[in-house]
Amino acid sequence: MTQLHPFPVFHCLILVLAAPVSPTTSPYVKVERGDPDTNVIISSPHGGRVKIEGGWIRQQGSLIEGKCDYDPQIDGPKVPGKCKVITVSDHNTQELARIIRDTIHNRTGIQPHFVASDLHRSQLDPNRKRMEASQRFSVAEAAYDTFHGAIDNFSREVEANVGSGIVYDIHGYVKYAADDWIMLGYNVRKGDLNSGVFDDHESSIKAMARRSNYTFTDILLDAEISLGGIMEGKGLKTCPSPSYPKPNMGILGGYYRGGHITREHGSLYGGNVDCVQIEHPPTMRGLDDIGVYGVEVGDAIVEWMDIHYNN
Numbered sequence: 666m667t668q669l670h671p672f673p674v675f676h677c678l679i680l681v682l683a684a685p686v687s688p689t690t691s692p693y694v695k696v697e698r699g700d701p702d703t704n705v706i707i708s709s710p711h712g713g714r715v716k717i718e719g720g721w722i723r724q725q726g727s728l729i730e731g732k733c734d735y736d737p738q739i740d741g742p743k744v745p746g747k748c749k750v751i752t753v754s755d756h757n758t759q760e761l762a763r764i765i766r767d768t769i770h771n772r773t774g775i776q777p778h779f780v781a782s783d784l785h786r787s788q789l790d791p792n793r794k795r796m797e798a799s800q801r802f803s804v805a806e807a808a809y810d811t812f813h814g815a816i817d818n819f820s821r822e823v824e825a826n827v828g829s830g831i832v833y834d835i836h837g838y839v840k841y842a843a844d845d846w847i848m849l850g851y852n853v854r855k856g857d858l859n860s861g862v863f864d865d866h867e868s869s870i871k872a873m874a875r876r877s878n879y880t881f882t883d884i885l886l887d888a889e890i891s892l893g894g895i896m897e898g899k900g901l902k903t904c905p906s907p908s909y910p911k912p913n914m915g916i917l918g919g920y921y922r923g924g925h926i927t928r929e930h931g932s933l934y935g936g937n938v939d940c941v942q943i944e945h946p947p948t949m950r951g952l953d954d955i956g957v958y959g960v961e962v963g964d965a966i967v968e969w970m971d972i973h974y975n976n
């Protein structure tokens with residue numbers, strides 16, 4: 666006769682209670698834990714290649730009373746040019762994000778956390794609010810919750826273990842390719858950068874800016890202490906930077922200040938984890954290019970963090 670021992674039940678109960686709250690997990694999101702003392706989270710929302718056969722393809726939203734509603738169950742008016750969804754992926758950016766992560770690990774000895782969506786952007790866009798991102802496709806909804814839940818959990822760990830840190834949200838653009846520069850998104854509006862008059866009140870690096878002894882202008886534009894300045898020092902054309910402080914210095918004047926992830930997971934609304942969106946130019950994203958380029962970007966990040974985070 667087998668004697669039931671109470672310990673295994675008790676043991677399981679403890680594990681359940683101790684586990685972080687995670688309502689869903691998706692096989693279409695890579696969640697890779699870094700070292701306990703890391704203060705860096707690398708995210709890759711748009712580099713996924715998996716298309717679920719028969720799954721929902723994201724569609725244009727309805728324009729209702731001047732606002733876009735992306736719920737596919739709402740049969741509202743579709744207006745040309747309005748409420749569009751972007752379904753092209755950021756080519757090779759998951760691979761690039763991994764090289765940047767590996768470089769930070771190699772230089773510092775500390776492995777950053779890593780979160781990447783494997784679903785193609787036509788089925789999930791983690792850089793949008795949940796309905797626009799997933800449009801009630803349950804596979805995409807689970808991936809969305811897993812992606813954002815993982816960044817949240819890692820951010821709380823960084824705050825608990827290190828105190829402060831940062832998310833680097835890795836993207837690649839095509840539309841303004843003529844300028845061929847890296848766009849650094851601190852959630853500062855393009856018009857404000859163009860005017861030369863801006864401050865940190867809407868910024869996704871507000872926490873770092875407010876504890877820094879440097880001015881916000883220097884944090885964004887100084888040759889020695891800004892991420893753009895350090896990248897320029899490595900020969901990487903970057904905006905904003907000392908040479909290109911204003912997006913309107915570009916051929917087309919295009920610029921992405923950061924998206925949903927930058928606002929949601931940076932320090933705009935509080936906390937001590939910042940976020941910078943890094944938009945990489947198409948010429949640097951061939952598989953032959955990202956090896957050298959990704960190491961240069963990773964090196965710049967390490968140098969910038971030594972000034973602003975690791976002291």
Ligand SMILES: [Zn+2]
Pocket residue numbers: 711755835836837
């Ligand atoms: Zn993107």
